[in-house]
Amino acid sequence: MTVFDVVIVGARCAGAPLAVMLAQRGLSVCVVDKAQFPSETPSTSAFQSNGIDVLRRIGVLDNVLAAGPYTIENATITSTNCVFRVALDPAEYGQSLGMRRLTMDKILIDSAVDAGADVRTGCLVEHVITENGRAVGVATRDGEIRARLVVGADGRNSTVATSVGAAEYCTHPAGRLPTWAFYEGVDPAVGFYFRTVNQGPGLGSSAYLGLPLDGCFLASVNVPMDQRSEFLADRYTNFETELARFPALAEAVRGATRVGPIRVMQKWHNYFRTSAGPGWVLVGDAGNFKDYSLGQGQSDAFRQAERLSDHIERGLAQGTLDTETRQWWRWRDQDAWQMYLANCFLGEPYLPTALADTLFGIGARDANAAQRFALVFNKGVAPLRILTARQFARVAPTIVAKVVAESRHDNMRSLRALLGMARFAAMLATQHPKSPWGARRYRPVAGRNVWMRRQRELAVSGRDCA
Secondary structure, three states, rough: EEEEEEEEEEOOOHHHHHHHHHHOOOOOOEEEEEOOOOOOOOOOOEEEEEHHHHHHHHHHHHHHHHHOOOOOOEEEEEOOOEEEEEEEEEEHOOEEOOOOOHHHHHHHHHHHHHHHHHEHHHHHHHEEEOOOEEEEEEEEEEEEEEEEEEEEEEOOOOOHHHHHHEEEEEEEEEEEEEEEEEEEEOHHHOOOOEEEEEEOOOOEEEEEEEEEEOOEEEEEEEEEEEHHHHHHHOOHHHHHHHHHHHHHHHHHHOOEEEEEEEOOOOOOEEHHHHHHEEEEEHHHHHHHHHOOOOOOHHHHHHHHHHHHEEEHHHHHHHHHHHHHHHHHHEEEHHHHHHHHHHHHHOOOOOHHHHHHHHHHHHHOOOOOOOHHHHHHHOOOOOHOOOHHHHHHHHHHHHHHHHHHHHOOOOOOOOHHHHHHHHHHHHHHHHHHOOOHHHHHOOOOOOOOOHHHHHHHHHHHHHHHHO
């Protein structure tokens, strides 16, 4: 039986680029995915410039550009009462793209084949094979595939994560219900939009996203998750009703043709998962999933795969594979922490209107501040460094006063939401890889029994962090 260096479960934005990189380095790689491609998957379809840079480095970008993606050159960001627009010059900001996953994923898989990986689509993985407490391959409906390392790149409902008992930690519930549709016939000059508006005292807020893609347009409206049942009772009528609340987006798709159904993602939440163990590692959404507000998932998958490929190559060459994957996992958490908090924060539908208006108002008044907001998307500026200390000190009293005033009219709901996010942020801080408590998570464990006990301990801490 052939034993591959690496078997990768999942062939989309994490698995396929990782296969390309490993195969380019001369490793034997098998990639399996239950889907037949082209195949759709829930996605913002936004690819930030830091992820596009990875595709350029591995020689895939030319094929992507040949497929005609939309280049994002400006963005309009709006809260209930404030709006600002930023120019995203590719020469300075980097190249950000809008592209359907139907197109992108097929290009990535074809690139993995061209690089020499053994790609098997329509191949369902049933479970991870373990021997003496170590992952040694996967069992599929078509037979076993053995490898020195099993990589789970199979998304939120990861079979690999379930098989190895990867525990979740620092979870956070979904704030909004993502619903979206594709349209043909929209003027691509419309550009990229993101807006959130308050529905009124105690009723939460609704958000929208508009983005031109390769040959079509993505329109998304998102209501608070606790309004899910009412929305889904008649999703088509309610989608149009919500769309009308955002004049710019409604005007963009007026007269255009909707292609396919209105899509909905009902069951999801924010999480980290234990992402490395004996003979296995999780990458992309399989190991960390966050709210879609900042459109980071695809580019993070590219970046994680690139960093992981270095650790895998070194670990296989030096016989230190488990040490290397643990080190990568710790880097992943350090890299993800602030953006995870920012996405969870933006996804909370009951935050005070005054908070968003005050922060977005800074961008509306100050072009440099607006550019700093934009740089968060490609990790040029860390979310917690958007405002300088002086700016924060100047606006903090105003925010507090407005939040208190607003809370009087919504039965304290917005204030409770803000305090809940503050508690969540404190939990994240105590679980950070550099904290004394968080650092324990990444230490090696000896023996299968000890390893399984550690997973149960992490599961408990994950519930505490929710």
